[in-house]
Amino acid sequence: MGQSQLFQGIIELSTAKFWDAAKLEWKISDIEMSDEWQTCLCGQYPIRELCHLINTSNGNSTTVGNCCVKKFMPDLSSNKLFTAFKRVRKNIEKSLNSEFIQLAFERNWIDQLSRDFYLNIMRKTKLSEKQRKWKVSINEKIVFREIRRANVRLKDLSIEGMNPIEKTKENQ
Numbered sequence: 706m707g708q709s710q711l712f713q714g715i716i717e718l719s720t721a722k723f724w725d726a727a728k729l730e731w732k733i734s735d736i737e738m739s740d741e742w743q744t745c746l747c748g749q750y751p752i753r754e755l756c757h758l759i760n761t762s763n764g765n766s767t768t769v770g771n772c773c774v775k776k777f778m779p780d781l782s783s784n785k786l787f788t789a790f791k792r793v794r795k796n797i798e799k800s801l802n803s804e805f806i807q808l809a810f811e812r813n814w815i816d817q818l819s820r821d822f823y824l825n826i827m828r829k830t831k832l833s834e835k836q837r838k839w840k841v842s843i844n845e846k847i848v849f850r851e852i853r854r855a856n857v858r859l860k861d862l863s864i865e866g867m868n869p870i871e872k873t874k875e876n877q
C-alpha cells in the first residue's frame with residue numbers, strides 16, 4: 706500500500722518502466738478541489754485536493770492527491786497552488802500566484818494577454834476599477850472552471866476503453 710502502490714500505478718501508465726524515469730514523464734494538467742471525497746492512486750482516502758496529471762510521453766492521464774504530487778515534482782510546490790486556489794475561491798478579489806497563472810496559461814484557461822496583465826498587476830495594492838474587474842474576471846475563469854469540466858471528463862472516460870453508447874445505456 707501507499708508509496709509502492711503509487712509507484713506501481715504510475716509505472717503501468719508510463720512509457721518508462723522504472724520509477725525514476727517514469728515520474729519525469731508526468732506534468733500537472735489541472736488542479737481541483739473536489740466536491741466529493743476521492744481516493745488517491747496511493748490508496749489514501751479521503752482526499753479533496755486533486756492534481757490531475759498527464760503523461761507527456763504517451764498521453765495517459767491520472768489523478769493523485771496533494772499527498773503524492775510531491776513525489777513527482779519536488780520542485781513544484783503544489784501546496785502553493787492549492788493555497789492560492791483556496792484563497793481566491795473564498796474571496797474572488799484576492800490574487801492567485803505566478804505559478805498558478807503560468808499553469809492556467811499553459812492549459813489554455815486564459816490567453817497570453819490575460820497572463821501578462823495578471824503578472825504585471827499581481828503585486829500592486831492599488832488597482833484601477835478597470836484593472837480590478839479584469840483581474841476578478843480572470844480569477845473567475847480559473848477557479849470556477851471545473852463546472853465546465855464535466856463534459857471533458859466523460860469524454861476522457863470513453864477514451865479509456867468504455868464505449869460511450871454502452872455507457873448511455875447503463876445510465877438509463
Ligand SMILES: [Zn+2]
Pocket residue numbers: 711745746747748749769770771772773
Ligand atoms: Zn497519495
